[in-house]
Amino acid sequence: METDPLVPPAALSGEVTLPPALADAEPVQSVCTPIRLSYTYTPGRALSRYLRAMAGKRILGERCPVTGQVFVPPRGVSPLGGTATSESVELPDTGYVESFNITRVPIERRPDLKPPYCSAWIVLDGASVGFLGLVINIAPEEVRIGMRVRAVWKPDDELETSAANILGWEPTGESDEVITDYERIGRADPPPS
Amino acid sequence: MVRPGMVGSGWGRSGGGHCAGSGGSTVIDVAVVSFAQRQEASISGESEVEFMVPLMEQAKAAVGLTQAEVGFTCSGSSDFLAGQAFSFVMTIDGTGPVPPISESHVEQDGAWALYEAWVKIQCGGIDTAFVYGYGKSSPGSLRDVLATQMDPYYVCPLWPDSYAVEALAARLMLEGGHVSERRLAEIAARSRSSAASNPHAVRAEPKSVDEILAEERVVDPLRPSDLPAEADGGCAVVLAAGDRARELCERPAWIRGIDHRSDAHTLGVRDLTSSMSARLAAQRAGVADDKVDLAELHGPFTTSEHLLIDALGLDEDATAINPSGGALAAHTMMGSGLIRIGEAASRLWRGDGDRAVAHATSGPCLQQNLVCVLEGD
Numbered sequence: 001m002e003t004d005p006l007v008p009p010a011a012l013s014g015e016v017t018l019p020p021a022l023a024d025a026e027p028v029q030s031v032c033t034p035i036r037l038s039y040t041y042t043p044g045r046a047l048s049r050y051l052r053a054m055a056g057k058r059i060l061g062e063r064c065p066v067t068g069q070v071f072v073p074p075r076g077v078s079p080l081g082g083t084a085t086s087e088s089v090e091l092p093d094t095g096y097v098e099s100f101n102i103t104r105v106p107i108e109r110r111p112d113l114k115p116p117y118c119s120a121w122i123v124l125d126g127a128s129v130g131f132l133g134l135v136i137n138i139a140p141e142e143v144r145i146g147m148r149v150r151a152v153w154k155p156d157d158e159l160e161t162s163a164a165n166i167l168g169w170e171p172t173g174e175s176d177e178v179i180t181d182y183e184r185i186g187r188a189d190p191p192p193s
Numbered sequence: 194m195v196r197p198g199m200v201g202s203g204w205g206r207s208g209g210g211h212c213a214g215s216g217g218s219t220v221i222d223v224a225v226v227s228f229a230q231r232q233e234a235s236i237s238g239e240s241e242v243e244f245m246v247p248l249m250e251q252a253k254a255a256v257g258l259t260q261a262e263v264g265f266t267c268s269g270s271s272d273f274l275a276g277q278a279f280s281f282v283m284t285i286d287g288t289g290p291v292p293p294i295s296e297s298h299v300e301q302d303g304a305w306a307l308y309e310a311w312v313k314i315q316c317g318g319i320d321t322a323f324v325y326g327y328g329k330s331s332p333g334s335l336r337d338v339l340a341t342q343m344d345p346y347y348v349c350p351l352w353p354d355s356y357a358v359e360a361l362a363a364r365l366m367l368e369g370g371h372v373s374e375r376r377l378a379e380i381a382a383r384s385r386s387s388a389a390s391n392p393h394a395v396r397a398e399p400k401s402v403d404e405i406l407a408e409e410r411v412v413d414p415l416r417p418s419d420l421p422a423e424a425d426g427g428c429a430v431v432l433a434a435g436d437r438a439r440e441l442c443e444r445p446a447w448i449r450g451i452d453h454r455s456d457a458h459t460l461g462v463r464d465l466t467s468s469m470s471a472r473l474a475a476q477r478a479g480v481a482d483d484k485v486d487l488a489e490l491h492g493p494f495t496t497s498e499h500l501l502i503d504a505l506g507l508d509e510d511a512t513a514i515n516p517s518g519g520a521l522a523a524h525t526m527m528g529s530g531l532i533r534i535g536e537a538a539s540r541l542w543r544g545d546g547d548r549a550v551a552h553a554t555s556g557p558c559l560q561q562n563l564v565c566v567l568e569g570d
Contacts, residue, residue, distance in 0.1 A: 033350040035341065039276035039332040044240025075286060076243040082260060082289025084246045 046076035069128040093151035095124035096177035136168030146176035224438040224445030228535035232426035252429035256441040260289040264319025269303035269326040303531030304553030320437040327427025328527035362465035378405040381418035388518025396422035421493035421524035446538035450478035453563035471504035471562035486546030489533035541569040
């Protein structure tokens with residue numbers, strides 16, 4: 001009989017019958033198949049500049065050529081308009097808390113983070129968007145929206161090309177940022193000229 | 194009895210000229226109207242979004258389209274290449290996603306993103322779509338990364354790299370008399386020669402058949418020239434429907450048939466000396482309904498190109514096979530298939546032919562195949 005090339009071969013079918021020797025074997029519930037792949041990761045133009053500046057305790061953002069918005073950390077593109085960004089903007093290591101949360105349970109792989117601790121969305125002075133950081137050197141209960149903070153850097157001899165150079169953000173003691181329009185929080189409006 | 198050829202989602206002339214399964218409903222004519230690509234052996238200094246933004250802008254600007262006017266955006270890429278989860282979301286930044294866009298992503302070659310966009314246009318309400326596919330495989334070892342697409346319990350733990358898996362198929366083809374080593378070398382030589390005029394090719398040094406046969410084997414029986422020329426890169430494509438396509442492009446490359454099919458995942462149950470899924474997709478897309486001036490085939494290996502020419506029923510005397518050099522000249526994982534569609538379409542725009550076939554593949558040993566028939570007016 002001529003076989004039709006368009007009809008797939010008969011699939012394997014039928015019930016599985018175990019040999020007597022395996023009759024009392026415990027069913028396999030799971031298998032462990034380790035996967036390990038090694039990558040040499042390169043962060044790209046914008047993030048490379050950002051990380052190199054970090055090694056010198058400088059924070060670099062990038063300005064959108066169309067709207068003037070300043071994004072940090074920079075990714076080489078405005079995440080709103082899709083416009084390539086190339087102008088680096090050096091930002092101060094001060095800003096304010098835009099929002100925050102308090103973690104009260106430990107994270108298994110971060111024994112260095114002792115609950116309760118406060119994670120915050122920090123808006124640097126001159127930036128259009130916030131970025132994530134820990135608020136330190138203050139009881140988490142005392143953290144509030146609008147609180148002015150400054151970066152706490154690693155000791156100079158421990159600095160690397162890493163965002164981990166900023167250990168956290170501590171209160172400056174200045175009066176709080178006055179946020180009159182809460183609806184603007186989280187929006188990347190152009191900075192006031 | 195329902196034959197495999199009578200079910201599914203494909204559409205082509207031999208399928209009756211309408212959407213299968215929807216009984217005579219009208220198909221909206223969709224064309225490829227713009228294409229931009231970049232492929233290099235390694236793009237180590239730029240992130241994916243950094244090298245995709247210029248391509249995205251170029252493809253849209255060439256037809257005067259802004260992201261706000263695009264009806265649907267769809268992309269193809271893989272986290273396994275980037276080595277990070279949800280890597281594609283950072284590339285979406287480059288589209289200009291505010292105001293919010295209608296968007297989707299496939300963990301497949303960009304050709305499958307094009308298929309989704311084509312279906313989306315068929316659903317009505319939009320007349321343009323923006324599609325892109327990209328991959329940067331240089332940070333890792335692609336041949337090893339591809340082992341993770343195998344069966345996770347029985348095969349992947351053994352880490353068969355992609356060359357070794359294809360070499361199993363190649364051995365079967367050679368021993369069974371389905372192909373000769375000289376024929377494979379001829380395919381490699383043709384790719385090298387065609388690639389000489391392709392600025393995006395990363396393997397374009399001409400070599401004679403005898404020189405190729407003299408190469409030391411990498412994974413026996415495969416030689417270096419039998420293997421894909423790995424590249425980093427991507428491409429972007431604009432699709433448009435009906436009159437909109439004619440507004441945007443002087444000679445749109447109309448999609449006259451498109452279908453994709455998948456073979457079994459388990460290599461052991463497949464006949465690796467032919468491609469049933471490619472054959473079926475080609476039938477459904479209507480490849481044989483008329484002459485084929487050129488074909489861009491996504492054959493990562495010389496062995497795959499040989500099987501595809503047979504499965505698609507192409508006559509090498511009448512059809513220019515891989516005038517770009519194909520994936521043997523530049524293979525951008527997750528982009529190569531969509532690049533085949535773009536290469537075929539741009540030749541039709543230039544008048545280098547009237548009817549073209551573009552093919553994309555995914556998975557080990559041509560597991561999944563997409564066939565697209567394109568025609569100029």
